[in-house]
Structures are given as C-alpha cells and as structure tokens.
Amino acid sequence: MRITDDLKRSVQDDWDAATDHPFCRDLAAGTLPLDKMRWYLVQDYKFIDQFVRLLATAIAHAPTLKDGIPAAQFLGLVTSTENTYFVRSFEALGVSQAQIDGPAAPETIAFQDLMAEARHSGRYEQMLAVLVVAEWSYLTWATRQADYDRALPFYFAEWIDLHTGDGFAGVVAYLRGQLDGIWGDLSEAEQLAAADLFKRAVRCERAFFDAAYGSTWDAP
Numbered sequence: 001m002r003i004t005d006d007l008k009r010s011v012q013d014d015w016d017a018a019t020d021h022p023f024c025r026d027l028a029a030g031t032l033p034l035d036k037m038r039w040y041l042v043q044d045y046k047f048i049d050q051f052v053r054l055l056a057t058a059i060a061h062a063p064t065l066k067d068g069i070p071a072a073q074f075l076g077l078v079t080s081t082e083n084t085y086f087v088r089s090f091e092a093l094g095v096s097q098a099q100i101d102g103p104a105a106p107e108t109i110a111f112q113d114l115m116a117e118a119r120h121s122g123r124y125e126q127m128l129a130v131l132v133v134a135e136w137s138y139l140t141w142a143t144r145q146a147d148y149d150r151a152l153p154f155y156f157a158e159w160i161d162l163h164t165g166d167g168f169a170g171v172v173a174y175l176r177g178q179l180d181g182i183w184g185d186l187s188e189a190e191q192l193a194a195a196d197l198f199k200r201a202v203r204c205e206r207a208f209f210d211a212a213y214g215s216t217w218d219a220p
C-alpha cells in the first residue's frame with residue numbers, strides 16, 4: 001500500500017478525467033485542431049515557468065544530495081530538450097512572440113498559484129505532492145497514447161515521447177518514492193496539507209485540459 005496510490009484514489013474521478021481526456025486522444029490521433037494546440041502550448045509554457053521554480057525549490061529542500069540528484073537531472077531535461085520542443089513547436093505552428101507573451105488563462109493562473117503556494121510553503125512534501133501529480137498524470141495519459149501513428153507531426157509526437165518511456169517512468173517512480181518515503185514521518189496536519197495540494201493539483205490538471213479543449217485561439 002503506497003500513500004501516492006491512496007491519494008490518487010481519493011480523487012479518482014478527476015484523475016480519470018485528466019488522464020483520459022479527449023484533448024490527449026485527439027492529439028495522439030493527429031485530429032486536434034491546431035488552434036487548440038497553439039493555445040495549449042502557449043499556456044503550458046507559462047505553466048513550465050512556475051514548474052521549473054517549484055522543481056528547483058524542491059531540489060533545495062531534498063533531505064540529502066542523493067535524494068535531490070534525480071530531480072536536478074530532470075530539471076536539466078525540462079530546461080533543455082523540453083524547452084527546445086516548445087520553441088520549435090511555436091515556430092512550426094506560427095506562434096509569434098507577442099502571442100507567447102499574451103495573458104495567462106484563468107486555469108493557468110490557478111495552476112501557477114498552486115505551484116507558488118507549494119513552493120512558498122517551504123515544505124518538501126507539499127512540493128512533492130504537486131510534482132507527483134504533474135508528472136504521474138502526464139505519464140499516465142501519454143502511456144495510453146504511446147501507440148500513435150509515426151507519421152504524426154513532431155509537435156504532437158514529441159509531446160507524447162517526452163512523457164513516456166523508461167526515463168520518464170523513472171522520474172515518476174523517483175518522485176512518488178520521495179513522497180511515499182517521507183509520509184510516515186509527517187504530522188497529521190502536514191499529511192492533510194499535502195493531501196489537499198495533491199487533490200487540488202489533480203483538479204487543476206483536469207481544468208487545464210478542459211480549457212485547452214474548449215479554447216478558441218484568441219491571438220493578441
């Protein structure tokens with residue numbers, strides 16, 4: 001019995017909705033309207049900005065160097081290969097710098113605020129709760145869609161590739177292992193606070209996909 005399994009089960013409906021979303025299914029089928037993909041990428045790049053800060057802060061709060069190194073290596077990947085994926089996709093999809101710099105959507109702001117809350121808490125378990133949701137939910141939906149047609153354009157295919165495979169599964173196993181490992185040493189109040197962030201993060205994931213799927217591209 002792992003606490004991360006229990007936490008997921010406590011919010012199973014939202015988890016299922018977020019990890020088997022029509023946005024992801026259409027993306028993998030290559031039928032997702034490009035304007036929805038543009039909206040998603042622009043907003044997700046704003047998500048990544050806060051995500052990088054959260055991950056860096058979690059590294060700073062890891063109990064030992066050994067505990068922090070896998071997160072540091074993942075941070076390197078997000079700020080290199082994943083960042084380049086966004087830059088190349090913006091170019092291929094004709095997204096201008098003005099469009100990239102446009103306003104964050106309410107669903108993006110809600111997620112950014114949640115990540116900032118976890119970061120400013122100074123509590124490793126709260127940071128992990130959000131990081132586990134963000135990466136585990138992406139591993140789950142992307143693994144479901146890993147059997148995509150190899151002729152997919154790169155901005156669809158590579159988004160799945162970035163969130164599947166042994167390397168990424170290892171990141172999720174590591175993050176879950178960190179949270180599972182420290183859980184028993186937390187007070188009840190600390191556990192409740194981390195569980196609350198976990199649940200709210202799952203709801204943010206669902207709302208983010210709902211917003212992307214319902215979006216109409218509103219280019220500034």
Ligand SMILES: Cc1ncc(CN)c(N)n1
Nearest residue numbers: 044047134135138205208
């Ligand atoms: C909203 C969201 N959640 C999670 C991930 C995976 N890092 C992401 N790119 N965007």
